[in-house]
Amino acid sequence: MFNPLMLLEYKNRFLSAHPDVMPFLARASARPVPAGSQVSITLQRPGEAAETLSLTVSEDDQALINELVQLAR
Numbered sequence: 243m244f245n246p247l248m249l250l251e252y253k254n255r256f257l258s259a260h261p262d263v264m265p266f267l268a269r270a271s272a273r274p275v276p277a278g279s280q281v282s283i284t285l286q287r288p289g290e291a292a293e294t295l296s297l298t299v300s301e302d303d304q305a306l307i308n309e310l311v312q313l314a315r
Contacts (some may be wrong), residue, residue, distance in 0.1 A: 271311040277301045 257264055279299040286292040299307065 267314075271314070275299055275304060275307045275311075277304045 277299055280296060281299060282294055282296040284292050284294045297303075
């Protein structure tokens with residue numbers, strides 16, 4: 243069963259441990275993310291090579307991203 247209060251608690255714990263996340267997301271979402279924008283996420287585990295996911299925002303992605311930004315506000 244999904245417990246929204248637990249999700250909120252996890253979110254708060256994560257953001258407390260990583261205070262730079264929200265300011266970054268606020269800056270990134272302050273303007274629309276146009277099609278053609280590049281998004282990259284890198285994971286590097288200790289002692290391992292980095293893994294990077296890179297994508298180019300499509301027009302379909304752009305609409306979804308902008309809707310998510312509006313929901314978050």
